[in-house]
Amino acid sequence: MxxxxxxxxxxxxxxxxxxxxxxxxxxxxxxxxxxxxxxxxxxxxxxxxxxxxxxxxxxxxxxxxxxxxxxxxxxxxxxxxxxxxxxxxxxxxxxxxxxxxxxxxxxxxxxxxxxxPFAPANCGFRAALSPAFFSKHEGAVLKSVTAHFEGRKSRGDITVTKNGLEGAPIYALSAPLRQRITSQGAAELRIDLRPIMSMDQSRENVARLRPRESQSNHLRRLGLSPVARGLFQEAWFDHRDGLDLATALHNVPVRLEQPADMARAxxxxxxxxxxxxxxxxxxxxxxxxxxxxxxxxxxxxxxxxxxxxxxxxxxxxxxxxxxxxxxxxx
Ligand SMILES: Cc1cc2nc3c(=O)[nH]c(=O)nc-3n(C[C@H](O)[C@H](O)[C@H](O)COP(=O)(O)OP(=O)(O)OC[C@H]3O[C@@H](n4cnc5c(N)ncnc54)[C@H](O)[C@@H]3O)c2cc1C
Missing domain, CATH: 3.50.50.60 (FAD/NAD(P)-binding domain)
Structure with missing residues (x-):
């Protein structure tokens, strides 16, 4: 080129x-x-x-x-x-x-x-999230988040589709994501739900939460939108990994399984x-x-x-x- x-x-x-x-x-x-x-x-x-x-x-x-x-x-x-x-x-x-x-x-x-052979590029991906998540949040937008994959990152809005995620940050990472899916069957994207906040700021916010309250209330008090809370809770159940809440908010893992249709790429x-x-x-x-x-x-x-x-x-x-x-x- x-x-x-x-x-x-x-x-x-x-x-x-x-x-x-x-x-x-x-x-x-x-x-x-x-x-x-x-x-x-x-x-x-x-x-x-x-x-x-x-x-x-x-x-x-x-x-x-x-x-x-x-x-x-x-x-x-x-x-x-x-x-x-x-x-x-x-x-x-x-x-x-x-x-x-x-x-x-x-x-x-x-x-x-x-x-x-043709392959979709700048495309969304099917994600391993529950049917309940998609029926509740299809069309909702994760505003101004950062997607991370293989040391690369991209910031912007991510939209929930009927079975996956799409939007500029995912499009920007779509080539390495597609290659990983081709070679290993799936790719794990990490989403930072609070990219403008440093880890220290997040820890301070989390430290101020009342321990007796439910996690949903904690997430609400931290200012997460309904779709961000929904995504976080799905990931939290599957991948707790011993992470504290503040760290986990900056590292939400989403397993991507397949690029979306070529006609939508x-x-x-x-x-x-x-x-x-x-x-x-x-x-x-x-x-x-x-x-x-x-x-x-x-x-x-x-x-x-x-x-x-x-x-x-x-x-x-x-x-x-x-x-x-x-x-x-x-
Ligand atoms: C929704 C969308 C948003 C996009 N946004 C951006 C963006 O923000 N920034 C960016 O850089 N790019 C963007 N792109 C990509 C960009 O538009 C394409 O990469 C670019 O238009 C490709 O140009 P092209 O001339 O190679 O082909 P095309 O623009 O696809 O034109 C090919 C033409 O050939 C015609 N054709 C095909 N087969 C035949 C045939 N056998 N005989 C006669 N005619 C034929 C087609 O009808 C078509 O008119 C976007 C694409 C889409 C779909």
């Missing part, structure tokens, strides 16, 4: 947007947003620019594989036609959110040895293998056919990194197309 990211950097994305009349600003998280906070204005301005430059769009047209003699096949209004372009750049996406058209069906037109791992393309993202087995975006096998957390990788691979692939045309087109 490095050559791609260096050929079209995060600053280039900002300049690209600003050049299209969409000023950007840096949010408190350090992420960059268009001032209008909407992608539609940028998209409209971009399409207008492309039309002005003579780009022809053909909608309701489906690429359906490679034909004979270097042709590619398109289905349009029920008819399949072959075309022989000077170069092709495919950007057909991954296999998550199929309702947007990115269903990964293009893989059937590729040799199996050119592909790594924000992105995918897998796709066209690195070995199947050259340094300019041209398919080694199909000279003149280039690939960019999520079709390629790379993985990144959400927060702009995915879009950056799509812009950067698209840009580098387009430069390679330009070089290819200079060398080969008549």
């Amino acid at each position: 490095r050559p791609a990211l260096e050929s079209f950097t995060p600053d280039d994305v900002i300049h690209f947007a600003e050049n299209l009349g969409q000023a950007c600003f840096t949010g408190t998280s350090g992420k960059i947003f268009p001032v209008g906070l909407k992608a539609t204005q940028l998209l409209r301005a971009w399409l207008r620019r492309l039309r002005e430059r003579g780009v022809a769009f053909q909608y309701r047209t489906h690429w359906c594989g490679f034909g004979d003699g270097g042709t590619i096949l398109f289905a349009h209004e029920g008819a399949v036609a072959a075309q022989k372009p000077d170069a092709v750049l495919l950007a057909l996406g991954g296999a998550s959110w199929p309702r947007t058209g990115s269903d990964g069906a293009w893989t059937r037109y590729f040799q199996p040895d050119m592909l790594n 924000i992105s995918v791992a897998g796709g066209v293998r690195q070995a199947a393309v050259d340094s300019g993202f041209m398919l080694r087995q199909r000279p003149g056919v280039f690939v960019a975006g999520e079709m390629l096998d790379w993985e990144a957390p959400t927060g702009g990194y995915l879009l950056q990788a799509c812009f950067s691979t698209g840009y580098l692939a387009a430069l390679s197309v330009e070089k290819w045309l200079t060398r080969h087109a008549g």
Whole structure:
């Protein structure tokens, strides 16, 4: 990815947007947003620019594989036609959110040895919590908690789904979590329910609790939301581990057993293998056919990194197309 990211950097994305009349600003998280906070204005301005430059769009047209003699096949209004372009750049996406058209069906037109299988990325996970927990807390949000796994951590809101957990902190750790589940059948995530509080502060708070009161009351007095109390109590029963209450509040273990469905994942791992393309993202087995975006096998957390990788691979692939045309087109 490095050559791609260096050929079209995060600053280039900002300049690209600003050049299209969409000023950007840096949010408190350090992420960059268009001032209008909407992608539609940028998209409209971009399409207008492309039309002005003579780009022809053909909608309701489906690429359906490679034909004979270097042709590619398109289905349009029920008819399949072959075309022989000077170069092709495919950007057909991954296999998550199929309702947007990115269903990964293009893989059937590729040799199996050119592909790594798709796996959900930036996804939620099925969690080993009780049915009672899910029926009571589905849809509830654990606000501003920190998820820890393998020495990495990520802070934000975690939402309870019908059988698991999802949200930015889990998405950010989804690659190592998925790999651990694949190799060992499960992964233990630790959730810090009070990340802004130091352990000493938590111990002081716990020391002030009345010993005779129930644990539920203690948790309520410590300011935990109903869903945080529910999660803590499930973990406390299973993994007491001799931890004192204050320590346990910063270390709630949750066993994750399976990534959520690919169709609900924000992105995918897998796709066209690195070995199947050259340094300019041209398919080694199909000279003149280039690939960019999520079709390629790379993985990144959400927060702009995915879009950056799509812009950067698209840009580098387009430069390679330009070089290819200079060398080969008549
Ligand atoms: C809900 C959601 C939220 C996201 N949020 C973020 C975020 O905050 N930050 C971030 O960086 N990324 C985010 N992403 C990820 C980002 O949107 C994708 O990584 C990126 O759009 C992928 O771009 P792409 O051009 O490779 O593919 P896509 O955007 O998937 O586009 C592929 C296109 O190809 C079309 N297509 C597929 N097969 C064919 C065919 N055979 N013939 C013709 N057309 C075909 C599809 O219809 C689709 O229009 C989010 C994704 C989702 C689903």
